[in-house]
Amino acid sequence: MKLRKVSAAAAAALVLSITATACGGGDGDNEGGSGSGGGDKIKIGIKYDQPGLGLKEPDGTFSGFDVDVATYVAKELGYDADQIEFVETKTPDRENALKRGDVKFIAATYSITDERKKSVDFAGPYLLAHQDLLVKADSDITEATDLNGKNLCSVVGSTSAQNVQDDFAPKANLQERSGYSECISSLQSGAVDALTTDDSILAGFASQEQYKGQFKLAGLKLSNENYGIGVQKGDTETLNKINAALEKMVSSKAWDKAVKDNFGPAKYKNEPAPKIGVIVQ
Amino acid sequence: MFDFLSDYDNPTLLGAFGMTVKLTVISGLGSLIWGTLLAAMRVSPVPLMRGFGTAYVNIVRNIPLTVIIIFTSLGLADVFGVTMGATDFKVQGFRLAILGLVAYTAAFVCEAIRSGINTVPLGQAEAARAIGLTFSQTLRLIILPQAFRAVIGPLANVLIALTKNTTVAAAIGVAEAAYLMKKMIENEAQVLLIGAVFAFGFVVLTLPTGLVLGWLSKRLAVKR
DSSP states (O other): OOOHHHHHHHHHHHHHHOOOOOOHHHHHHHHHOOSSOOOOOEEEEEEETTTTTTOTTEEEEOEEHHHHHHHHHHHTTTTOGGGGEEEEEOOOGGHHHHHTTEEEEEEEEBBHHHHHTTEEEEEEEEEEEEEEEEEEOOOOOSSSSGTTEEEEEEEETTTTHIIIIIOOOTSSSSESSHHHHHHHHHHHHTSEEEEEHHHHHHHHHSSSSGTTTTTOOOOOOOOOOOEEEEEEETTTHHHHHHHHHHHHHTTTHHHHHHHHHHHHHGGGGOOOOOOTOOOOO | OOGGGOOOOOOOOHEEEHHHHHHHHHEEEEEEHHHHHHHHHHHOOOHHHHHHHHHHHHHTTTTTTTHHHIIIIIIIIIIOOOOOOOOSSHHHHHHHHHHHHHHHHHHHHHHHHHHHHTTTHHHHHHHHHHHHHOOOHIIIIIIIHHHHHHHHHHHHHHHHHHHHHHHGGGGGGGOHHHHHHHHHHHHOOHHHHHHHHHHHHHHHHHHHHHHHHHHHHHHOOOOO
């Protein structure tokens, strides 16, 4: 009998705590939605785990090129920096986050492809990236074909991994890990000879404080990745405003500054700012 | 609508699920053997073996499988150079995944078998010892045959869990179902549809396992 009372109390406590946290979350959302005096907030999707592009710092602030672009665009749309709420949109979540209207737009290393254009619209492109290799600073890998027989690391399911297997170096010994940071540690320890993905992402990793000077980009242009800003399908008004904002960002040199700030230390040779609506195949 | 399913050849949809089956069967057999040995240790009269069995089960079953699998790759292979005799990462990942899955699943197999051993009346072990059988003979000839028949149902649960757990191997690049799913999601922008296809694939794999083993466990149970 006593035992039953105890377990009933425990169950009640559990239910209470669950509903309490649920309420807490809901309240937070409402505050975010209505804002406090200074007008509405805007929700922008970025990545949290890509240094140099979209990174959530331990202190809760955000840094990276995507973040800078998103902040600039939001300003042009009429939102100050403190009205922006950054939401994490991982690769598989991006289309649904836009479809449901969770975020106004997404700036998260979002390559414009025909498949994706079926379900979202893209503003931009705002950066032309290429698949590239990150190697140790003293490495002699200079061509994609040098990879045959070498150990190469990439992330499970990523397009970069698929490209290597299918096209550039089918004989490369491909190690697939669940994240780029795991690849970096293998590269550092010498377990793999190179790491492959978009050069902008690689430059971001190599620019991190703890890796400075250890790695270099091979400078290969293995693919063209046109980073666009994703908006809800059919939201032409926002799309046009974002395109105008991007054009202004480039003409006012704020774009060049953002590139330099975020990718500088890795000696990343960026392409000139892409023209709006021009997709490099 | 489903035309994208045939666009992949490295691995194909069938190949990916084939890999899932391969992982399940090999690590299922491996963990049955290792789990039985562990169960024997846990009931053996030697204190050192009992202690090892208990410690192993309690440590391994309380570590998340993801941590174990990633450790085999980042820790064992990268740091300690344990490559399981493989020269390329595909084979290495596969073997390390088997190692991790066996190490993890065996802890659960061991506990299932030990619960089966507990269903065998103590008098049978005493009788076996009375006619002069050694401990290993008692276990092999008297206890385990009855214990196994009692735990087919629980072992089916472990096997079904193992089938689903093989998806963790995608984290170290083993080209099984979850790996192909990640690849498709990266390219297709149709998360729900792809998720449904793979969920269905796993139901097709595991439902018959449950039905067949459930039927077997009724047929073979020792009526007491």
